[in-house]
Amino acid sequence: MKKMKKVLSLAMISAMTISLLAGCGKKEGSKETGSSADTIKIAVAAPMTGDNAEYGQGFLNAANMMAEEWNAKGGVLGKQIDIVPYDDKNSSEEAATIAQKIVSSKDIIGVIGHFASGVCMTAAPVYNENNIIEISPSASHKDYSGIGDYIFRNNTVISTEAKASLDIAVNDFGKKNIGIISIKTDWGTGTAQVIKDLATELEGDGVKIVAHEEVVEGSDDYSPAITKLNEAGADVVICAGMYNLVAPVAKQYKRVNPDIKIVGFSNAYSQQLIELGGEDVEGVGFPVIFFSGSEDPTIQAYVEKYKGKFGNEPSALTSQAYDSVGMLLTAIQEAGTTDSAKVREALTGVQYPGVAGDTKFDENGDVQKEFVKVTIENGKFVQMK
Template sequence: MKKGFIRYSLAMMALAGLLSGCAQGNGQSTEGTSAAKTEGTSSKGGEGTVKIAVAGPMTGDNSEYGIGFTNAAKLMADQWNAQGGVLGKQIEIVPYDDKNTSEEATTIAQKIVSDGDISGVIGHFSSGVCMTAAPIYQENKIIEISPSASHPDYSKIGNYIFRNNTVISKEGAASVDIAVHDLKKKNIGIISIMTDWGTNTSGIIKDLVTGLNDPNVKVVAHEEVMEGSDDYTPAITKLKEAGADVVICCGMYNLVAPVAKQYKNIDPDIAIVGFSNAYSQQLIQLGGEAVEDVCFPVIFFSESDDADVKAYVDEYKKVYGNSPSALTSQAYDSVGILLTAMKEAGTTDSEKVRDKLNEITYKGVTGNIKFDEQGDVDKQFNKVTIKDGKFVKMN
């Protein structure tokens, strides 16, 4: 059991998505928003429902993530509802916009616990926001499953706190492996956003490189930048002067895209490695030719030949017009495992559902999900790159 108590803007895209049904991006997409309606309301309503909250940024620079979470949750709920729902009740997805800020997340979490009728929370998005809201859920014994939190301390907050995502050290190891073994680079530069996640992740990358015990492989420079900046040239110049032949970007697509554009104006041959939170069609739309050959480790790849993945992707495209991203798909599976735990427990009682979550193994589109005693999962990564404006698996 678990222990311990612990903005290049897309605003117009997000607004357009919320009004017209078309904003989440992915490993192939700009996903629809038919599931993301007024905060704290749902598409159904009425009594006799099982309510699941989806908390994330539905507006603002990171809106594609929250909208994607909501779309995926609704898709899973619709599939269960077509088969009779869970425990004889229809499932209702209730979206909340936390704007990806800790202040708003605190308010949202308090709203959710005050509702008294929410059977679980899928979200939030960023680790720092998750770690602000999680103590409130823990204190009120409400299950939270984040599809995206990767900070190692997140799941330590309590035994109602789960993550359907790998801890950043594992993804970081995959990124370093791509840089060193796949791309055959030796002089590693790091550029990271000035957030708790960015600082923690960059530190992990440094430790991982040191742990290789290869005197020829080293971190030659690390630059911290403000997320959403228009000009990364000063940081890029320092990385270039330090002799970096590969840069690991600790940030989302709105960091990777402009960094790739600006860096390749200075050094066209620079190799760039990102993380799964940058694996988004928005990256290609914003970066264009500059993001060709950018690489990432991802748990979910929408072009997989797996029959279950193909069926899911086809259905998602049918409903929302585009393919789902890795984090969106982890939200889809998070709803699936939560509903399965409710079904097997025969109740929505949070303690009994929590206990069931600790026992079951769930076969999802992002792999087999089995929470360990800390509420974490271990998953395998695919290595993906961009060729001719499309995501493809690395050879």
């Protein structure tokens, strides 16, 4: 029986309109997709170029590595897996075009991607209308998985992660005067609001949001926002943005206040953060679902293999992309077919022991996972004590 989905929000109606204008039509029933004579195709749609290229390249690396592992064992259904990359440049407009290309090709069983929630939510109605499975390793907007039955996320909803970030600020760092700096995107604005809502629940303990500043992603100068946060008395700043926000904010803020504490999100957990921030990102904390420094032998083996192939450690989101491909292939194997409806049904029942935690989709296509608190010490990521 098909799982019940949440009612679409007004934001989803807008996204649906984009997809309909792109010319997609509802398929009658399901059919065999993503399968040719000797291959099964899976798309990876993400930013392969531009400011967020590290995330897309990580998704692609992880997908290729998982496909190679399955292909070495004979593939799935006796066919080899072929990963097909698409560069959406982290642009909603580009993603709408790519989604239409993917559904028009009629030979792709599923999509791993996209990266940003807003981009995912533009493309998802196109996939859902055409019965193409989409698993995003990174979308966290609460409404994303409610777009339809074929839409899944291998990432927690943003409210869960925001609560973990707030916990680091208040309980691990012992701070109560919270500043927020967020990127001016749907995700950044929405995440900042979630933090504010959660903070109101802690007002009885003296916790308060003293200031919130929105900034343009990729800016080189955050000093106006930093000045306002500092004048408001912030003793900890939660950064709702990727490493390319956290690193320069840490550098510039510590010139003003060397004692400031900074908290990020799992999308900032990247070697690039250390390379860009240097000694100024020492002590930055964030919650992650996957920690490359884990002593678990399975995770250690995965990290070493990834480093050997690509020269750097996998991030949390990269690892969720790796697991997402594994879950989709497991569902195809269990369904015994590439029939889209049967694969989707099998996917809802998969319980997957992934490197980013044991994973199972709930009735909404969401997952629940445990967070690990990570910080940076002596230029390395370590688990917070």
